[in-house]
Amino acid sequence: MNNKELQSELSRRLGLSQKEVAGMMKEFVDEYTERFGEGSDELPFLSLGTLEVRNKEQRVVVNPVTKKRMLVPPKLVLAFRPSVSLKNRIKNMPEL
């Protein structure tokens, strides 16, 4: 389901126009970008789980062909941690 399908489905359910829904979605997403930009570590994502910032350590990698060794710097990545209920629901799904 891509963003467009998501918005049209939402507008159908809420009885709002596509434009209104798009505006709400934008605000919703901007709230995350702003808060993460301000240094939040963890924000709830609906009641499906949390979006959290994880710290990836620096590491040494070796190019298998040239054998050059490189030091990859540490970085912060955004990860999604599903809530227990979502995890269980998804876990018990049969293979698509």
Added chain:
Amino acid sequence: MSERVTSREFAAALARRTGKSAGDMTLFLQELQSVVEQGLTEDGLVKISGLGTFRLVWNEPRRSVNVQTGDAIEIAGHYKVSFTPDASLRDIVNEPLAHLEVVELPDDEPRVATEETGDDDYELPIQKLADQAEALKDILSDIQGGPLFTPDIEPMDEADDGAVTSVEDEVGAKESEKESEGEAEDIVLADVGTEEPTGDGVEGSVDAQFGSEEGSDEVTDTGERHKADMERVASYELPAEEVGQGLSADIGTESDSIAVEGHSEVSAAEDNEAEGGVEDGLSVEHAGAGAVYSSDDKDGGGSGSKDDGYYSAKEMAASVPISVRKRRRTWGHVLLAVLAVAAVASGVIFVYDNWLWDSGLSDEEGFEASAVGVEELPEARDMTEAMSDTAVLAEEETLHASVPLTPAATEEAAEVKEECEAVTVAKVPSSAHIEMFDRERRYCEFSDTVEITRGSRLAWIAYKRLGNKVFWPYIYEANMDHISDPNNISVGTLLRVPILPSELTDTTNPECIKYARELHRHYAK
């Protein structure tokens, strides 16, 4: 950093932001949630632009072990949710560390350690100590003007045990003298012991030290004396203040490499050595990089010795008292371990010898058995040869009795023979009962030719060309005529990538994967 935000607080903030009522916002969020869930469960994929993509990832069922009971259990296949943030959000999150760049590490660090395996890790420090002993011997003989002692100086012999203990006594007896000889000696010895190229200063002080020793008639029993020095270097607890910074780093390095257990640690130790002052320019650069990273990244804390090499030498100095003690203990461990290895090795050789003799007696039986095997083999080979070389065989009509072939089949085979040099591979006994797998594979159509370069992997080629790395045996089979060992293909070899029937390399069909795994087990012995 910030406190945990609950979803209610988040919703309230969002309501303030949009100017809608809390009720409207709750409704919106509820619907959004149910739509996202619906998308996930139906499509396995939801994209929210600006935020990222949620995706369901299928995890194959696998065998595992119950950690409490040790029973084998099967973990059923299941889905997991993965989230990939959009590039914009990803960059915002990584903003604090965005200025860091990949640093290319200098290539001239000693590589020995990374190539050593297993027991060699133990021999590494031993080798080092032996070298040090050699160096000390040279210095002594220079001073005395002649060869001093003949006994072997391999410090790790069982015979040396006695020497070491007596040396310890000696050290005890000469406690007072040692004190008068003072701290300078210990430091100097440590320096020589760690063999860092700290240069002229060391040589000078070594001379001075041995000069004083000559005065007190200590050098006559150099063999033992020498060991005493070594032992003291190993066991003397140097307080951190007494030791220069560079020196302490060196000792830390030494003890690290003794305590080595994995390659990464070894290489980390080697890195330390490089930073210890061998090449000033490089170490400065390293320390700089390390400092930058560590200031941002320090809360990782005990992220393992792997990273330590990249923090500044200062930290090494701080941790020296511990590592010296550690070294003392690991020294004992190394001695014990070497003795144990020697004992085991001799035991194994003894047993193996005996076994050889025993098996020598029953050799004839073994020969008979292998003879049977040889008798059976040609039959199997005939099967395959008969299929590919039927052109010849059909003409001569001297088909092996065990290969009943209809004329049609031989014709077909002959055609194949004409079209290409068919490389046929006998089928591997399989439990999968799909006709496709039971039929023997014939490789005559090729999609591409790949040249093996350094670092190439059959599995990788299979992943690129056939869609899954488990299909590598097919590439191997197609090139069996010119590669013998799939794990060791020489650089420059040209491999043909076969075109396979799609039902054989169907990545979504678990049977295909299973069969390819069987082939993998068959070939990767």
